[in-house]
Amino acid sequence: MASGAPRPHGDPGLQPERTALAWGRTMLALVTASAFFLRWLPTYGPPILMLPAVSGAAALAIYLTQRRRYRARSHGLAGESIEADLSAVLWTAFAGVVLGALGVVVVVTG
Amino acid sequence: MTNSEHPPGTAAPPPRGRLAERLLPGGEEPDPRFTLANERTFLAWIRTSLALLAGGIALEAFTSGLFIEPVRKGLAIILLLMGMMLSGGAAMRWLRVERSMRNKAPLPLPFFVPLLAGAGALTAAVVLVFVLLR
Incomplete structure (x- = not known):
């Protein structure tokens, strides 16, 4: 590997990159889950479509904010200050809770 | 709401959002690497x-x-309820870890690790019994 720290943040542990990749994995997991929910459309009928709508929207939201998030983090780390991303965490967890609740509704009524 | 807890002579922390002030009060900003690590752990729980x-x-x-x-x-x-609890619990844990780090306190224990392991073992046992008896 070339000597010198990676740019632009100079963190040899590549924390912003690893965190961006973790969001990317989560986005892919949401896309996979969306496809998976759609797979059972013949079994459950139209109500199951609520689930891929939520998981797909969450995946899209992550996709659209990835660049901005990475940029903020890598510049933040360069200045040794990163604000905890409270709203991203709360929205992601909320999506998971809503998916579970919709899933229970679909299973109970289906 | 004033934010003058920092000792004199040090730079004032950058302004934070109102929600952050409410849910993550007091203490001081932890090492940014810890904040990112906490977020990655949260995302692993979400997956x-x-x-x-x-x-x-x-x-x-x-x-x-x-x-x-x-x-x-x-x-x-x-399974669906466990998934729901895990999503909500992941956010709660993220908050508690972030608070602990701000106040330099010990990190909380992950209470849902034994719960998840137990439920997983139970589900596997039920499936095993049904597959064998079929």
């Missing part, structure tokens, strides 16, 4: 939760030839 949710939906649709309806629906709902 685990997604696997449980997808599993719950699939179990109900997939196993109609294996389980009688109450068992099938019951197991599916257990």
Whole structure:
């Protein structure tokens, strides 16, 4: 590997990159889950479509904010200050809770 | 709301959002690497939760030839509820870890690790019994 720290943040542990990749994995997991929910459309009928709508929207939201998030983090780390991303965490967890609740509704009524 | 807890002579911390002030009060900003590590752990729990949710939906649709309806629906709902709890619990844990780090306190124990392990073992045992007795 070339000597010198990676740019632009100079963190040899590549924390912003690893965190961006973790969001990317989560986005892919949401896309996979969306496809998976759609797979059972013949079994459950139209109500199951609520689930891929939520998981797909969450995946899209992550996709659209990835660049901005990475940029903020890598510049933040360069200045040794990163604000905890409270709203991203709360929205992601909320999506998971809503998916579970919709899933229970679909299973109970289906 | 004033934010003048920092000792004199040090730079004032950058202004934070109102929600952050409410949910993550006091203390001082932790090492940014710790904040990022906490976020990655949260995301790993979210992916685990997604696997449980997808599993719950699939179990109900997939196993109609294996389980009688109450068992099938019951197991599916257990998986879905666990996925829900895991998503909500991941956010709660993220908050508690972030608070502990701000106040330089010990990190809280992950209470849902034994819960998840126990539920996973129980589900596997039920499936095993049904597959063997079939």
